[in-house]
Amino acid sequence: MIASTQTNHPLASVTQEGAKPQAAIDVACSRLKAAGLRITQPRVAILEALIKRAQPASIEQIHSDLADSACDLVTVYRCLAAFQEVGLVRLCYFHNGTSLYQIKLDNENPFHVVSKETNEVEELDAESSAELRAVIGRIQETLKARGYSEVSNLVQFFAQKPKFAGMREQSNVASTPLQAPQRNQAPVIKA
Template sequence: MNEHESSSALLKAAGLRATQPRLRVLSILEDSTYPLSVADIASMLKRPSVDQVTVYRTLETFVQAGIVQHLELHQGRSYFELATREHHHHLVCRSCGRVEDVEGCEMDSMEKKVVKKSKHFSTVSSHALEFFGDCKTCVQTR
């Protein structure tokens, strides 16, 4: 089974039609080692181009299907990465929005502590940890 066929099977297993735009968006996410914004993805979809709206709808569909994870990392914009990736965190450039993965998470026990101390919450289902700094490119252009 080649890459295209397995992506197609992945979509069908999730009850989704294996359309051209979906296969291409999925392939882009599979090839990336860091989360991508909608603009990133749309700009990679040329010849033939895919409408921005379709990208939004495709990603939302993938999120609902549990294939993709939605992140808010920078200035209220949406970023997406495959949900199959191991739990990790991100390093975000405050200036340009560049994102890099950070492996390793020592937070497993922390969630339990948090919910124990909370007044208004009875469950904590996830957490987000982002580090902010200036990437080497942006540091130079100051």
């Protein structure tokens, strides 16, 4: 028997995520109001499209998600620019220069790994993200101490996905884990 808390359960989208999008939309709308922006139907539709997506999306993907609404591509561009100004969306890039947008309801930016072959986007694990945030925080504090203001950053990783294990064995490539490098050290391969 499948429990209703499992994501593959037929009602999982209703039981787990049914209330979440509306709460997220409410948070986003309150941030728009606080920034002095009006709440319009196109803005709400774009927010809904962003919230439903688990991964960053291009403007064209977001626009295609809005097929039922009367929202043109120019409106999507303008709304996303306004959302970015108030810190409601995060802009990231593919290695080919494509701009992607992701909803940002909290203050933590997720870090992503983009597949060079498929352009698939995955979030970095929580432990690595926490380490990156700590390093970035130290750098930001150093820059502020030197007099810089409005410090921001954009960290994006691009990588080739590992091939499946069978191909690795056929090509005699050793699958040895990497040890995380310490500051100012090169990576060390464990034998």
